[in-house]
Amino acid sequence: MAQIVDTPKRRALMREIGEQGWLGITWPAEHGGKEGDGVYEYLLNEALAGRGGPQIGKGVGIIGKTLIRHGNETLKRELLPKILRNEVEFAIGYSEPDAGSDAAAMKLKATRDGDGWRLNGQKTWTTSAHFAEWYWVGARTDPDAPKHHGITLFLVPLDHPGITINPIWTMGDERTNDVFFDDVWVHDDYVVGEVNRGFQYISEALDLERFTMFTFSQIEQRLDLLCEHVRTATRDDEPLRADPVVRRQIARLVTDGEVARVLGLRFVAASQKGGAPPTAEASEYKLFATELSQRLADASMDIAGPGTQLRVHTDDAPMKGRAESTYRYTVIDTIGGGASEIQKNIIGRRKLGLPKNF
Ligand SMILES: Cc1cc2nc3c(=O)[nH]c(=O)nc-3n(C[C@H](O)[C@H](O)[C@H](O)COP(=O)(O)OP(=O)(O)OC[C@H]3O[C@@H](n4cnc5c(N)ncnc54)[C@H](O)[C@@H]3O)c2cc1C
Secondary structure (H helix, E strand, C coil): CCCCCCCHHHHHHHHHHHHCCCCCCCCCHHHCCCCCCHHHHHHHHHHHHHCCCCCCHHHHHHHHHHHHHHCCHHHHHHHHHHHHCCCCCEEEECCECCECCCHHHCCCEEEEECCEEEEEEEECCCCCCCCCCEEEEEEECCCCCCHHHCEEEEEEECCCCCEEEEEEECCCCCEEEEEEEEEEEEEHHHEECCCCEHHHHHHHHHHHHHHHCCCCHHHHHHHHHHHHHHHHCEECCEEHHHCHHHHHHHHHHHHHHHHHHHHHHHHHHHCCCCCCCCHHHHHHHHHHHHHHHHHHHHHHHHHHCHHHHCCCCCCCCHHHHHHHHHHHHHHHHCCCCCCHHHHHHHHHHHHCCCCCCC
Protein backbone atom coordinates (compact mmCIF):
# COMPACT_ATOMS: atom_id res chain seq x y z
CA MET A 1 0.00 0.00 0.00
CA ALA A 2 1.52 3.33 -0.95
CA GLN A 3 1.67 5.74 1.95
CA ILE A 4 -1.23 8.13 1.76
CA VAL A 5 -0.02 11.56 2.69
CA ASP A 6 -2.13 14.61 1.98
CA THR A 7 -0.24 17.39 0.26
CA PRO A 8 -1.44 20.19 -2.02
CA LYS A 9 0.93 18.81 -4.68
CA ARG A 10 -0.66 15.36 -4.53
CA ARG A 11 -4.18 16.78 -4.76
CA ALA A 12 -3.16 19.08 -7.63
CA LEU A 13 -1.62 16.17 -9.57
CA MET A 14 -4.70 14.02 -9.10
CA ARG A 15 -6.95 16.92 -10.11
CA GLU A 16 -4.94 17.32 -13.28
CA ILE A 17 -5.27 13.61 -14.00
CA GLY A 18 -9.01 13.99 -13.39
CA GLU A 19 -9.17 16.90 -15.85
CA GLN A 20 -7.56 14.68 -18.50
CA GLY A 21 -10.52 12.32 -17.99
CA TRP A 22 -8.27 9.54 -16.74
CA LEU A 23 -10.07 8.96 -13.45
CA GLY A 24 -13.09 6.71 -13.86
CA ILE A 25 -11.73 5.00 -16.98
CA THR A 26 -13.92 1.98 -16.22
CA TRP A 27 -16.95 3.89 -14.92
CA PRO A 28 -20.22 3.97 -16.91
CA ALA A 29 -20.64 6.95 -19.28
CA GLU A 30 -23.80 8.10 -17.44
CA HIS A 31 -21.58 8.83 -14.40
CA GLY A 32 -18.86 10.59 -16.38
CA GLY A 33 -16.73 7.50 -17.01
CA LYS A 34 -15.21 6.16 -20.22
CA GLU A 35 -16.52 2.56 -20.01
CA GLY A 36 -12.98 1.43 -20.80
CA ASP A 37 -11.31 -1.87 -20.13
CA GLY A 38 -10.05 -2.45 -16.55
CA VAL A 39 -6.54 -3.00 -17.81
CA TYR A 40 -6.16 0.74 -18.59
CA GLU A 41 -7.12 1.66 -15.03
CA TYR A 42 -4.65 -0.98 -13.80
CA LEU A 43 -1.89 0.53 -15.96
CA LEU A 44 -2.62 4.05 -14.71
CA ASN A 45 -2.64 2.96 -11.06
CA GLU A 46 0.61 1.06 -11.49
CA ALA A 47 2.27 3.91 -13.41
CA LEU A 48 1.37 6.36 -10.63
CA ALA A 49 2.55 4.05 -7.84
CA GLY A 50 5.73 3.22 -9.76
CA ARG A 51 6.70 6.89 -9.82
CA GLY A 52 5.96 7.45 -6.16
CA GLY A 53 2.70 9.23 -7.05
CA PRO A 54 -0.68 8.71 -5.44
CA GLN A 55 -2.88 5.84 -6.54
CA ILE A 56 -6.32 6.32 -8.09
CA GLY A 57 -7.27 5.59 -4.57
CA LYS A 58 -10.23 5.04 -2.43
CA GLY A 59 -12.43 7.54 -4.28
CA VAL A 60 -12.36 6.17 -7.83
CA GLY A 61 -11.25 2.62 -7.12
CA ILE A 62 -13.33 1.67 -4.07
CA ILE A 63 -16.02 4.11 -2.96
CA GLY A 64 -17.03 5.40 -6.42
CA LYS A 65 -17.41 1.89 -7.81
CA THR A 66 -19.43 0.71 -4.80
CA LEU A 67 -21.65 3.83 -4.94
CA ILE A 68 -22.34 3.24 -8.64
CA ARG A 69 -23.61 -0.25 -7.80
CA HIS A 70 -25.46 0.48 -4.57
CA GLY A 71 -25.70 4.23 -3.83
CA ASN A 72 -28.91 6.28 -3.96
CA GLU A 73 -29.40 9.02 -6.58
CA THR A 74 -28.58 11.84 -4.13
CA LEU A 75 -25.22 10.34 -3.21
CA LYS A 76 -24.38 9.58 -6.83
CA ARG A 77 -25.29 13.11 -7.95
CA GLU A 78 -23.39 14.77 -5.11
CA LEU A 79 -20.26 12.66 -4.90
CA LEU A 80 -19.46 10.92 -8.19
CA PRO A 81 -18.58 14.13 -10.13
CA LYS A 82 -16.42 15.30 -7.21
CA ILE A 83 -14.62 11.94 -7.14
CA LEU A 84 -13.88 12.21 -10.85
CA ARG A 85 -12.44 15.70 -10.32
CA ASN A 86 -10.58 14.49 -7.20
CA GLU A 87 -12.22 17.19 -5.09
CA VAL A 88 -12.95 14.81 -2.21
CA GLU A 89 -10.92 12.32 -0.20
CA PHE A 90 -12.34 9.46 1.83
CA ALA A 91 -11.45 7.56 4.98
CA ILE A 92 -12.74 4.04 5.55
CA GLY A 93 -14.07 2.95 8.94
CA TYR A 94 -14.74 -0.72 9.50
CA SER A 95 -12.25 -1.65 12.25
CA GLU A 96 -12.98 -1.10 15.94
CA PRO A 97 -11.09 -2.07 19.10
CA ASP A 98 -13.00 -5.40 19.21
CA ALA A 99 -13.67 -5.84 15.50
CA GLY A 100 -10.66 -6.24 13.20
CA SER A 101 -10.46 -9.49 11.25
CA ASP A 102 -14.05 -10.08 12.26
CA ALA A 103 -15.29 -6.72 10.98
CA ALA A 104 -18.91 -7.90 11.25
CA ALA A 105 -18.51 -7.73 15.04
CA MET A 106 -18.54 -3.91 14.80
CA LYS A 107 -20.50 -2.13 17.54
CA LEU A 108 -20.54 1.57 16.56
CA LYS A 109 -24.18 2.26 17.40
CA ALA A 110 -26.62 3.94 15.01
CA THR A 111 -30.05 4.65 16.48
CA ARG A 112 -33.06 5.92 14.56
CA ASP A 113 -33.74 9.64 15.10
CA GLY A 114 -36.28 11.49 12.90
CA ASP A 115 -35.38 11.14 9.25
CA GLY A 116 -31.87 10.01 10.02
CA TRP A 117 -29.58 8.18 12.42
CA ARG A 118 -27.55 9.13 15.50
CA LEU A 119 -24.09 7.53 15.69
CA ASN A 120 -22.15 6.89 18.92
CA GLY A 121 -19.03 4.85 19.61
CA GLN A 122 -15.48 4.32 18.33
CA LYS A 123 -13.57 3.24 15.23
CA THR A 124 -9.85 2.54 15.12
CA TRP A 125 -7.07 2.27 12.51
CA THR A 126 -8.82 4.77 10.24
CA THR A 127 -6.17 5.86 7.77
CA SER A 128 -6.64 9.31 6.13
CA ALA A 129 -9.29 10.47 8.67
CA HIS A 130 -7.11 13.46 9.60
CA PHE A 131 -7.32 14.97 6.10
CA ALA A 132 -10.23 13.33 4.25
CA GLU A 133 -13.57 15.09 3.77
CA TRP A 134 -15.84 12.03 4.00
CA TYR A 135 -16.00 8.98 6.22
CA TRP A 136 -17.28 5.69 4.70
CA VAL A 137 -18.32 4.02 7.89
CA GLY A 138 -20.18 0.91 9.01
CA ALA A 139 -22.46 1.01 12.08
CA ARG A 140 -24.81 -1.38 13.84
CA THR A 141 -28.42 -0.46 13.13
CA ASP A 142 -30.03 -3.70 14.31
CA PRO A 143 -28.39 -5.15 17.43
CA ASP A 144 -30.82 -8.11 17.47
CA ALA A 145 -30.11 -9.36 13.94
CA PRO A 146 -27.33 -11.90 13.20
CA LYS A 147 -24.09 -9.89 13.13
CA HIS A 148 -23.69 -9.79 9.33
CA HIS A 149 -27.28 -8.59 8.87
CA GLY A 150 -27.55 -5.67 11.30
CA ILE A 151 -24.94 -3.33 9.80
CA THR A 152 -25.58 -0.21 7.71
CA LEU A 153 -23.04 1.76 5.69
CA PHE A 154 -23.02 5.56 6.03
CA LEU A 155 -21.18 8.51 4.53
CA VAL A 156 -20.40 11.11 7.21
CA PRO A 157 -18.57 14.45 6.78
CA LEU A 158 -15.39 14.28 8.83
CA ASP A 159 -15.67 17.93 9.92
CA HIS A 160 -18.81 17.09 11.92
CA PRO A 161 -18.42 18.64 15.42
CA GLY A 162 -19.30 15.31 17.10
CA ILE A 163 -16.27 13.56 15.57
CA THR A 164 -12.89 13.47 17.36
CA ILE A 165 -9.79 12.15 15.57
CA ASN A 166 -6.67 11.06 17.46
CA PRO A 167 -3.45 9.89 15.78
CA ILE A 168 -1.87 6.42 15.97
CA TRP A 169 1.68 6.28 14.54
CA THR A 170 2.71 3.00 12.97
CA MET A 171 6.13 1.33 12.68
CA GLY A 172 5.96 2.21 8.97
CA ASP A 173 5.89 5.97 9.81
CA GLU A 174 2.34 6.16 8.53
CA ARG A 175 -0.32 7.93 10.54
CA THR A 176 -3.60 6.19 11.13
CA ASN A 177 -6.30 7.21 13.63
CA ASP A 178 -8.77 6.46 16.36
CA VAL A 179 -12.10 8.11 15.58
CA PHE A 180 -14.75 8.83 18.23
CA PHE A 181 -18.44 9.54 17.51
CA ASP A 182 -20.42 11.60 19.99
CA ASP A 183 -24.04 12.01 18.87
CA VAL A 184 -23.25 12.37 15.18
CA TRP A 185 -26.53 12.79 13.31
CA VAL A 186 -26.69 11.57 9.69
CA HIS A 187 -29.62 12.12 7.31
CA ASP A 188 -31.15 9.09 5.51
CA ASP A 189 -29.78 10.44 2.22
CA TYR A 190 -26.30 9.52 3.47
CA VAL A 191 -27.11 5.85 3.98
CA VAL A 192 -25.37 3.76 1.30
CA GLY A 193 -27.76 1.17 -0.18
CA GLU A 194 -30.29 -0.52 2.06
CA VAL A 195 -30.40 -0.33 5.83
CA ASN A 196 -28.95 -3.49 7.47
CA ARG A 197 -27.34 -4.69 4.23
CA GLY A 198 -24.13 -2.73 4.77
CA PHE A 199 -21.92 -5.75 5.29
CA GLN A 200 -22.59 -6.92 1.72
CA TYR A 201 -21.37 -3.55 0.37
CA ILE A 202 -18.40 -3.58 2.77
CA SER A 203 -17.37 -7.02 1.49
CA GLU A 204 -17.46 -5.76 -2.12
CA ALA A 205 -15.51 -2.62 -1.19
CA LEU A 206 -12.91 -4.78 0.59
CA ASP A 207 -12.40 -6.88 -2.55
CA LEU A 208 -11.73 -3.67 -4.48
CA GLU A 209 -9.39 -2.42 -1.72
CA ARG A 210 -7.33 -5.64 -1.72
CA PHE A 211 -6.54 -5.08 -5.35
CA THR A 212 -6.48 -1.28 -5.76
CA MET A 213 -4.47 -0.31 -2.69
CA PHE A 214 -1.64 -2.86 -2.96
CA THR A 215 0.16 -2.08 -6.20
CA PHE A 216 2.75 -4.27 -7.90
CA SER A 217 5.10 -1.53 -9.22
CA GLN A 218 6.67 -0.93 -5.82
CA ILE A 219 7.55 -4.62 -5.53
CA GLU A 220 9.11 -4.45 -8.97
CA GLN A 221 11.12 -1.35 -8.02
CA ARG A 222 12.46 -3.01 -4.88
CA LEU A 223 13.35 -6.11 -6.88
CA ASP A 224 15.25 -3.95 -9.38
CA LEU A 225 17.06 -2.19 -6.54
CA LEU A 226 18.15 -5.48 -4.99
CA CYS A 227 19.22 -6.94 -8.35
CA GLU A 228 21.29 -3.83 -9.05
CA HIS A 229 22.94 -4.14 -5.63
CA VAL A 230 23.78 -7.80 -6.25
CA ARG A 231 25.12 -6.96 -9.70
CA THR A 232 27.57 -4.35 -8.37
CA ALA A 233 28.38 -5.07 -4.70
CA THR A 234 31.19 -7.18 -3.27
CA ARG A 235 31.47 -9.24 -0.10
CA ASP A 236 34.93 -10.30 1.22
CA ASP A 237 36.36 -8.89 -2.03
CA GLU A 238 34.29 -11.32 -4.09
CA PRO A 239 31.43 -10.10 -6.31
CA LEU A 240 28.13 -10.79 -4.58
CA ARG A 241 26.69 -11.99 -7.88
CA ALA A 242 29.10 -14.95 -7.80
CA ASP A 243 27.54 -16.34 -4.60
CA PRO A 244 25.31 -19.30 -5.60
CA VAL A 245 23.05 -18.88 -2.55
CA VAL A 246 22.39 -15.24 -3.42
CA ARG A 247 21.78 -16.12 -7.07
CA ARG A 248 19.24 -18.75 -6.01
CA GLN A 249 17.44 -16.28 -3.71
CA ILE A 250 17.27 -13.64 -6.44
CA ALA A 251 16.01 -16.08 -9.08
CA ARG A 252 13.25 -17.21 -6.73
CA LEU A 253 12.18 -13.65 -5.86
CA VAL A 254 12.12 -12.51 -9.48
CA THR A 255 10.04 -15.56 -10.44
CA ASP A 256 7.63 -14.88 -7.59
CA GLY A 257 7.44 -11.27 -8.77
CA GLU A 258 6.11 -12.51 -12.10
CA VAL A 259 3.54 -14.63 -10.26
CA ALA A 260 2.36 -11.55 -8.32
CA ARG A 261 2.08 -9.55 -11.55
CA VAL A 262 -0.02 -12.25 -13.19
CA LEU A 263 -2.28 -12.63 -10.14
CA GLY A 264 -2.98 -8.88 -10.41
CA LEU A 265 -3.82 -9.22 -14.08
CA ARG A 266 -6.07 -12.19 -13.29
CA PHE A 267 -8.10 -9.92 -10.99
CA VAL A 268 -8.43 -7.42 -13.84
CA ALA A 269 -9.44 -10.15 -16.30
CA ALA A 270 -12.01 -11.63 -13.89
CA SER A 271 -13.65 -8.24 -13.18
CA GLN A 272 -16.86 -7.82 -15.10
CA LYS A 273 -18.15 -4.41 -16.08
CA GLY A 274 -20.75 -3.31 -13.55
CA GLY A 275 -20.51 -6.61 -11.66
CA ALA A 276 -19.32 -7.42 -8.15
CA PRO A 277 -15.52 -7.59 -7.91
CA PRO A 278 -14.01 -11.11 -7.97
CA THR A 279 -13.44 -12.14 -4.35
CA ALA A 280 -11.03 -15.09 -4.49
CA GLU A 281 -8.83 -13.35 -7.10
CA ALA A 282 -8.62 -10.22 -4.89
CA SER A 283 -7.53 -12.29 -1.89
CA GLU A 284 -5.07 -14.39 -3.90
CA TYR A 285 -3.38 -11.25 -5.25
CA LYS A 286 -3.33 -9.45 -1.89
CA LEU A 287 -2.01 -12.48 -0.02
CA PHE A 288 0.73 -13.33 -2.50
CA ALA A 289 1.86 -9.77 -3.30
CA THR A 290 2.06 -8.53 0.30
CA GLU A 291 3.77 -11.71 1.58
CA LEU A 292 6.25 -11.46 -1.32
CA SER A 293 6.91 -7.82 -0.36
CA GLN A 294 7.80 -8.97 3.12
CA ARG A 295 10.01 -11.83 1.85
CA LEU A 296 11.76 -9.42 -0.46
CA ALA A 297 12.40 -7.01 2.43
CA ASP A 298 13.82 -9.87 4.52
CA ALA A 299 16.05 -10.98 1.64
CA SER A 300 17.30 -7.43 1.03
CA MET A 301 18.43 -7.15 4.67
CA ASP A 302 19.94 -10.62 4.52
CA ILE A 303 21.79 -10.28 1.21
CA ALA A 304 23.05 -6.70 1.62
CA GLY A 305 24.17 -7.23 5.22
CA PRO A 306 24.26 -5.15 8.43
CA GLY A 307 24.53 -1.78 6.60
CA THR A 308 20.88 -2.18 5.57
CA GLN A 309 19.90 -1.36 9.15
CA LEU A 310 20.93 2.27 8.56
CA ARG A 311 18.01 4.62 8.24
CA VAL A 312 16.36 5.35 4.92
CA HIS A 313 17.96 8.26 2.96
CA THR A 314 21.41 7.46 4.45
CA ASP A 315 23.62 8.03 1.39
CA ASP A 316 26.27 5.43 2.15
CA ALA A 317 23.85 2.71 3.27
CA PRO A 318 23.32 -0.11 0.77
CA MET A 319 20.38 0.81 -1.47
CA LYS A 320 20.31 4.24 0.26
CA GLY A 321 18.67 2.72 3.32
CA ARG A 322 15.53 1.71 1.41
CA ALA A 323 15.76 -1.82 2.86
CA GLU A 324 15.12 -0.77 6.45
CA SER A 325 12.05 1.36 5.66
CA THR A 326 10.68 -1.36 3.39
CA TYR A 327 11.31 -3.92 6.14
CA ARG A 328 9.18 -1.89 8.56
CA TYR A 329 6.51 -0.89 6.09
CA THR A 330 5.81 -4.23 4.45
CA VAL A 331 4.64 -5.72 7.75
CA ILE A 332 1.69 -3.36 7.64
CA ASP A 333 0.65 -4.41 4.15
CA THR A 334 0.09 -7.96 5.38
CA ILE A 335 -2.42 -6.62 7.96
CA GLY A 336 -4.34 -3.68 6.43
CA GLY A 337 -7.28 -4.62 4.19
CA GLY A 338 -7.53 -7.94 6.09
CA ALA A 339 -4.59 -9.97 7.43
CA SER A 340 -2.98 -12.80 5.45
CA GLU A 341 -4.73 -15.47 7.53
CA ILE A 342 -8.08 -13.94 6.61
CA GLN A 343 -7.17 -13.97 2.91
CA LYS A 344 -6.36 -17.68 3.27
CA ASN A 345 -9.74 -18.28 4.93
CA ILE A 346 -11.50 -16.47 2.07
CA ILE A 347 -9.64 -18.50 -0.58
CA GLY A 348 -10.42 -21.69 1.35
CA ARG A 349 -14.13 -20.90 1.51
CA ARG A 350 -14.84 -19.07 -1.74
CA LYS A 351 -12.51 -20.92 -4.07
CA LEU A 352 -12.06 -24.35 -2.52
CA GLY A 353 -15.51 -24.69 -0.92
CA LEU A 354 -14.09 -25.49 2.53
CA PRO A 355 -16.32 -24.94 5.59
CA LYS A 356 -16.23 -21.66 7.55
CA ASN A 357 -13.84 -21.62 10.51
CA PHE A 358 -15.57 -18.83 12.50
C1 LIG B 1 -1.52 0.70 9.28
C2 LIG B 1 -2.93 0.18 9.30
C3 LIG B 1 -3.91 0.88 8.61
C4 LIG B 1 -5.23 0.44 8.65
N1 LIG B 1 -6.20 1.20 8.03
C5 LIG B 1 -7.50 0.85 8.20
C6 LIG B 1 -8.54 1.69 7.69
O1 LIG B 1 -8.29 2.73 7.04
N2 LIG B 1 -9.83 1.35 7.93
C7 LIG B 1 -10.15 0.22 8.64
O2 LIG B 1 -11.34 -0.04 8.81
N3 LIG B 1 -9.20 -0.60 9.13
C8 LIG B 1 -7.88 -0.31 8.92
N4 LIG B 1 -6.89 -1.12 9.44
C9 LIG B 1 -7.28 -2.26 10.28
C10 LIG B 1 -6.99 -3.61 9.65
O3 LIG B 1 -7.93 -3.91 8.67
C11 LIG B 1 -7.00 -4.61 10.83
O4 LIG B 1 -5.85 -4.33 11.61
C12 LIG B 1 -6.98 -6.01 10.36
O5 LIG B 1 -8.20 -6.33 9.75
C13 LIG B 1 -6.67 -7.00 11.52
O6 LIG B 1 -7.49 -6.74 12.61
P1 LIG B 1 -6.87 -6.62 14.10
O7 LIG B 1 -5.74 -5.66 14.03
O8 LIG B 1 -7.98 -6.32 15.04
O9 LIG B 1 -6.26 -8.04 14.40
P2 LIG B 1 -7.04 -9.33 14.90
O10 LIG B 1 -8.32 -9.47 14.15
O11 LIG B 1 -7.12 -9.28 16.39
O12 LIG B 1 -6.06 -10.48 14.44
C14 LIG B 1 -4.89 -10.83 15.17
C15 LIG B 1 -4.24 -12.01 14.46
O13 LIG B 1 -5.11 -13.13 14.49
C16 LIG B 1 -5.34 -13.62 13.17
N5 LIG B 1 -6.72 -14.07 13.02
C17 LIG B 1 -7.83 -13.38 13.39
N6 LIG B 1 -8.94 -14.09 13.07
C18 LIG B 1 -8.52 -15.23 12.49
C19 LIG B 1 -9.19 -16.37 11.91
N7 LIG B 1 -10.51 -16.45 11.89
N8 LIG B 1 -8.43 -17.37 11.39
C20 LIG B 1 -7.07 -17.29 11.39
N9 LIG B 1 -6.38 -16.25 11.93
C21 LIG B 1 -7.10 -15.22 12.46
C22 LIG B 1 -5.07 -12.43 12.26
O14 LIG B 1 -4.70 -12.83 10.97
C23 LIG B 1 -3.93 -11.75 12.99
O15 LIG B 1 -2.71 -12.33 12.65
C24 LIG B 1 -5.55 -0.73 9.38
C25 LIG B 1 -4.55 -1.45 10.04
C26 LIG B 1 -3.25 -1.01 10.00
C27 LIG B 1 -2.21 -1.79 10.75
